[in-house]
Amino acid sequence: MTKQPPLSIHLPPRQDSQTVTQWAYQSLRNALMVGQIPPGRALTIRGLADLLGVSPMPVREALRQLAAENALEILGNRRVMVPQMTAMKFTELCEARIALESHAAVRALPYVDKERLEQLRQLDLEIDRAQESGKLEQINRLNQHFHRLLYRANPHQVTLPLIESLWLQLGPFVRLATQQLQDHYQIDRHKEAINALERQDSLALQLAIGSDIRDGLAFAGTPEMLSRFLNGNNQHAQ
Structure with missing residues (x-):
């Protein structure tokens, strides 16, 4: 052991x-x-x-x-x-994140004013600086803050508790995803989301949020990669 x-x-x-x-x-x-x-x-x-x-x-x-x-x-x-993960459950959690967070972003779009838009820009810059400095935990915290700030613009939103439940279940895998961001996260999807908010383009916003989640978890982009990763971590935890 x-x-x-x-x-x-x-x-x-x-x-x-x-x-x-x-x-x-x-x-x-x-x-x-x-x-x-x-x-x-x-x-x-x-x-x-x-x-x-x-x-x-x-x-x-x-x-x-x-x-x-x-x-x-x-x-x-x-x-x-911390529950062990299966490839099927991991995929289900990721797809649920995309569905819920794309919905939450689009519903928040009409309520995003200039002040909140500027706050989102500043957060994105902080994330960039954290990536350059290799501050993994700070990247994760700031990224979640970015998404919360966007979704909470909608005063009627009810999905954030569901979204955070998914973050909780995927959280133990976040550090590995962050370590490999440079390999898979080539486009700043937050900037795409901010641009979509400026244009009031709901489709572009939905696509940016979905791509942000997919790119962030692309270290497990195929069933084979995911299975190798899960097996390695489950064995390491024994």
Whole structure:
């Protein structure tokens, strides 16, 4: 059995309005979403409690919430695990992302004003700088911020919780995707999306968002590549 390296996750400051359980849930959720917890990684409640500096009780409740979102699997020996992935499930998650996020972007388009458009431009520049500096986690966080900022322009949107659920399930694979962006992400799809927003072109926006997701996950672009990647990670996690 290969010894697993120590786990390190970013711990955000706890807000006065947050309970310990809410903070533990948010910390673990963010870590999963940006790929700080690798695929197949086995975790213990005690280990996570020590990592977060809290008692096991709030961690246990946070893990129950994450398991309900299909982000974690609770095992029978007080351990939890990032669920292992199959090629079919991976493909289904990616296609669901494209469908939901293309819809969310198009529905947000009429509500994107000049101020939000400028915010999206600045975020895209920050992502470019993070890529040049090789700051993988920052790329992931900024990319999710870009998409949230766009979708939340629609005051009536209801799909973001569903979208974030998909981000959670794909999160453990995000780091590998980010490491290979230069190989597969040759066109800045965010700039395409911004241009489409300027022109109020819903079809171009839909295509840009779909291409952004496909290019970002192109490291698993064929069933053979995906199977090799999944098998390698599942074996490494044992």
